[in-house]
Amino acid sequence: MLIAEPLQRAIDELSKLPSIGKKTAQRLALHLLKSDKDAVESLVDAISALKNDLCFCEVCFNLSVEEKCDICKSPKRDHSVVCVVEEISDVIAIEKTNEYNGAYHVLGGVLNPLSDITPDKLHIGELIKRIESGGINEIILALNPDAEGDATSLYLTKILKEYPVKVSRIARGLPIGGDLEFADPATIGRAFSGRIQL
Amino acid sequence: MLIAEPLQRAIDELSKLPSIGKKTAQRLALHLLKSDKDAVESLVDAISALKNDLCFCEVCFNLSVEEKCDICKSPKRDHSVVCVVEEISDVIAIEKTNEYNGAYHVLGGVLNPLSDITPDKLHIGELIKRIESGGINEIILALNPDAEGDATSLYLTKILKEYPVKVSRIARGLPIGGDLEFADPATIGRAFSGRIQL
Numbered sequence: 201m202l203i204a205e206p207l208q209r210a211i212d213e214l215s216k217l218p219s220i221g222k223k224t225a226q227r228l229a230l231h232l233l234k235s236d237k238d239a240v241e242s243l244v245d246a247i248s249a250l251k252n253d254l255c256f257c258e259v260c261f262n263l264s265v266e267e268k269c270d271i272c273k274s275p276k277r278d279h280s281v282v283c284v285v286e287e288i289s290d291v292i293a294i295e296k297t298n299e300y301n302g303a304y305h306v307l308g309g310v311l312n313p314l315s316d317i318t319p320d321k322l323h324i325g326e327l328i329k330r331i332e333s334g335g336i337n338e339i340i341l342a343l344n345p346d347a348e349g350d351a352t353s354l355y356l357t358k359i360l361k362e363y364p365v366k367v368s369r370i371a372r373g374l375p376i377g378g379d380l381e382f383a384d385p386a387t388i389g390r391a392f393s394g395r396i397q398l
Numbered sequence: 399m400l401i402a403e404p405l406q407r408a409i410d411e412l413s414k415l416p417s418i419g420k421k422t423a424q425r426l427a428l429h430l431l432k433s434d435k436d437a438v439e440s441l442v443d444a445i446s447a448l449k450n451d452l453c454f455c456e457v458c459f460n461l462s463v464e465e466k467c468d469i470c471k472s473p474k475r476d477h478s479v480v481c482v483v484e485e486i487s488d489v490i491a492i493e494k495t496n497e498y499n500g501a502y503h504v505l506g507g508v509l510n511p512l513s514d515i516t517p518d519k520l521h522i523g524e525l526i527k528r529i530e531s532g533g534i535n536e537i538i539l540a541l542n543p544d545a546e547g548d549a550t551s552l553y554l555t556k557i558l559k560e561y562p563v564k565v566s567r568i569a570r571g572l573p574i575g576g577d578l579e580f581a582d583p584a585t586i587g588r589a590f591s592g593r594i595q596l
Contacts, residue, residue, distance in 0.1 A: 214445075228416065228417075241449075247430060247441065249404040250430050251430070251438050263402040263431070265402055265403060265404065288428060288431075
């Protein structure tokens with residue numbers, strides 16, 4: 201099979217990305233080949249900038265271009281409320297709602313003894329230090345509603361009991377626009393046990 | 399919404415690629431952020447090389463790193479047979495079969511008067527020159543079996559009648575592993591009219 205080496209290399213590199221198979225990688229590579237030079241350069245610059253221009257906020261471990269991220273620096277945000285999430289993508293998901301105006305704390309994962317992810321591998325110590333340095337009234341746990349997320353929430357709740365902060369967890373129940381008929385039993389069960397009085 | 403600017407730019411650039419939406423672009427960008435620097439650099443290099451290291455073969459318009467592509471240069475290939483295809487991706491698809499040992503000629507598209515693609519926009523003139531310079535016995539038309547591909551095949555057949563070359567078209571019929579029950583009427587019709595004696 202005689203594919204020009206640079207094309208084959210681009211296909212191989214692109215197919216290393218998640219959800220991109222060999223066929224899609226080939227389509228992307230041939231698309232880039234046909235695109236004009238400026239478009240390809242701005243893509244390359246943007247990808248390089250990801251590694252070169254971004255770091256993690258020293259306060260909340262969100263992405264940042266400076267030592268402190270835009271959210272931690274913003275005077276408009278309520279820094280007495282801290283939402284604890286697993287990953288940076290969760291911050292993005294919550295920011296998109298425009299419903300939350302507090303600060304964040306990115307753990308960088310969840311507890312998982314099988315994968316050897318113990319509390320010291322997550323940014324839990326830094327969270328405790330933030331609470332100890334004062335000014336925080338409420339911690340909202342917004343970890344994924346799965347076994348590891350629940351275990352991590354439970355662990356954090358136990359630790360945080362020693363500190364004068366309110367600890368809450370985001371609600372579980374039927375998703376908006378969801379269909380009760382097609383919801384799984386665990387979700388319906390949680391929706392019942394978490395019902396609120398009207 | 400407070401997403402760090404370099405991340406937002408990478409998401410925007412990645413989502414310009416075909417079949418990549420905003421959600422996938424965000425996933426890819428966050429994946430690249432987490433990848434180590436070497437992996438990101440080799441991706442960036444591979445994409446840049448696509449534009450910098452590749453050109454089109456001056457004989458067949460296939461991709462090449464030099465003036466002539468590997469297929470045109472190869473002494474093992476039969477240069478008396480030329481397969482005419484629409485795009486470079488068709489060359490790759492045919493090469494993957496390991497069934498064809500001749501040369502290629504990439505037209506760079508198909509005739510489409512509505513999109514203002516006239517014969518002079520395709521590499522038809524160059525094909526004629528190749529035939530005129532001698533050494534070619536057979537032209538195999540391997541254009542896509544659609545209206546534009548058929549129109550282009552018809553156009554080429556008429557032009558090539560004036561030259562002492564055999565002109566053939568790749569067969570149409572049921573695809574291997576296909577199911578007669580689910581094949582469309584046009585394909586079944588072609589399979590009948592193109593039946594071969596056993």
